[in-house]
Amino acid sequence: MAAEPALDADAVVDLAGARQGSGVDEVLAALDTELVGLAPVKTRIREIAALLLVDAERSRFGLTTSRPSLHMSFTGDPGTGKTTVALRMADLLKRLGYLQRGHLVAVTREELVGQYVGHTAPRTREVLKRAMGGVLFIDEAYYLYRAGNERDYGQEAIEILLQVMENQRQDLVVILAGYSGRMDTFFQANPGMSSRIAHHIDFPGYSLDELERIGTLMVGQAGYRLSPDAESVFRDYLARRMTQSRFANARSVRNAVERARLRHASRLFDLPATLSLEDLMRLEPADFLASRVFRDES
């Protein structure tokens, strides 16, 4: 690729035009409408997008900017949207020209760490090669490091990861994800990893209102509608579910919607009458009230 000649010092560039041309706004808008809450996450993503756009304009003036390191860690409770945001991030970075392909390779410890001596390095390298040009998403990254077992092969995988994160920065972005507390321990045990990650993004839990909006979005996406009565019951359901154990934010909401669909279907199954489109789409309070969540309370 031939480098374009640098612009004169008194030239002006069209940042808004570049912004439109890259299609960044679509991704950011989609992020805003389709993902509820997560304000700090969205702010950070917007900042990254702005930085990359401005960097591109700066380079047209011949200002040498070192390529920013974009390795990230996503910490947050289960079901707060870490994987979803990683997917969007891959798309965004491709549109901004930071990544060549913009695909996401999601792996866990099993895909990186081998079972015997000499097995780990080729395995890790293969995963890294597959992820090049896109984003490598390591879910539950803290399992890579097992404290108290010096012979664990996870350490080897971490070393290769670090090396590639440093040397092949132009080819891939690594995102480590996991639950907050355990990720902190992981970074304490691996200071090298922590310092190579420029962006530590924390995913806050959702409030009741946000969960309700997520639920309504999910119901709508599945082609259903809540009847007015069901709306208040659904909110009540969420309020109860939040206080119970094993609450996984948006994932719990999705499961609730899935189960409501099951009950809705079996309710219609027993009806002899003919059904209208409205019947097929509407979720009633009964579909939620049958849940275990309401039974436990009484």
Add this chain to the structure above:
Amino acid sequence: MRITQGTFSYLPPLTDEEIRAQVQYALDQGWPLSVEFTDDPHPRNTYWEMWGLPMFDLHDAAGVLYELGECRRAYPDRYIRVNAYDAAKGRQTIALSFIVGRPAVEPGFRLDRQEGADRRIRYTAHPYAADRPAGARYREA
């Protein structure tokens, strides 16, 4: 004597940028790639040594270029080639293969004539480099 085998071998050596573009083309066709090396570049020597396993499920040429770089570092004085395999039904063969690395000095081949019965002559193309032990064939003396 410059060895000409595979695609592009009559062109000047490909730059890394050109190699990347060719590799990306192969990946876009859905062909997995592999890197191989040898110090016995006789035309009948089909099976070169594999540098690692063939690379499946890659999306970007960077992964292949990375392995190529590693191979060049380990074997700067050998021939290195990149193969792209087309697994499509009815094809199932190497679809693209080109040399991406060669030793600094290529002494070439000599023609051996072997006298047989009835004044028959058998011809053999013998690489000068093959007189030296494997592994040291193209190393600077």
